[in-house]
Amino acid sequence: MLLRQKEIVEVDNLTFEYPVVEMFHSLQGEGFWTGTNAFFIRLAGCDVYCPWCDQKDTWSTKRHPFFPVSEIIEEADKTGAPLVIITGGEPLLHNLFPLTNALRKKGYRIHLETSGSRELTGVFDWITLSPKPYKKPLDSIYEYANELKIVVDKESDLLWAESEAKKVRKDCWKYLQPQWDNKGSRELVVKYILTHPHWRLSLQTHKFLNIK
Numbered sequence: 749m750l751l752r753q754k755e756i757v758e759v760d761n762l763t764f765e766y767p768v769v770e771m772f773h774s775l776q777g778e779g780f781w782t783g784t785n786a787f788f789i790r791l792a793g794c795d796v797y798c799p800w801c802d803q804k805d806t807w808s809t810k811r812h813p814f815f816p817v818s819e820i821i822e823e824a825d826k827t828g829a830p831l832v833i834i835t836g837g838e839p840l841l842h843n844l845f846p847l848t849n850a851l852r853k854k855g856y857r858i859h860l861e862t863s864g865s866r867e868l869t870g871v872f873d874w875i876t877l878s879p880k881p882y883k884k885p886l887d888s889i890y891e892y893a894n895e896l897k898i899v900v901d902k903e904s905d906l907l908w909a910e911s912e913a914k915k916v917r918k919d920c921w922k923y924l925q926p927q928w929d930n931k932g933s934r935e936l937v938v939k940y941i942l943t944h945p946h947w948r949l950s951l952q953t954h955k956f957l958n959i960k
């Protein structure tokens with residue numbers, strides 16, 4: 749089922765290009781779809797600048813090659829994965845309609861991982877909203893989130909999590925995810941969920957497994 753979105757712009761330009769950090773076939777490591785076979789497209793560019801970011805090499809678009817939609821689809825087709833996850837960086841720095849229109853025509857299920865700091869473009873089956881206090885989301889994104897994922901580094905992030913949870917739809921799944929490099933955040937998250945059962949735990953299982 750497609751999400752309600754403001755508009756479906758009919759752009760189908762297989763020559764439209766995106767700066768791509770990497771494309772790979774793996775399992776979704778985090779959140780609701782953990783363990784799912786997926787093709788990942790990691791787009792370059794991010795201006796949120798989280799201090800603990802584990803993808804700092806994505807921040808600049810200048811360091812990464814541009815690929816046309818046609819080549820991205822070719823790479824996805826080689827894997828046989830039914831699901832494509834568009835991530836970053838912050839993918840909404842780019843107009844995602846050409847890419848999602850083309851993927852949809854090929855029958856892929858399409859997920860987006862975003863901080864919500866930019867206007868939503870593209871049409872998705874699932875949106876993971878991972879808002880960051882360093883550059884807050886636009887108000888317009890919350891109604892489209894299927895899953896809210898808050899990275900917890902310190903205690904004040906739990907207050908941030910609760911304020912963000914009030915903005916999403918009632919049926920939006922809510923996850924707290926420890927900040928990988930801060931082992932103390934694991935205990936913080938577990939203790940918090942034990943007394944706040946509207947949250948679930950998200951772990952970066954791909955890092956535990958040492959896979960992409």
Ligand code: SF4
Binds near residue numbers: 803806
């Ligand atoms: S939004 Fe994501 S990619 Fe951007 S700085 Fe934060 S963690 Fe890194």
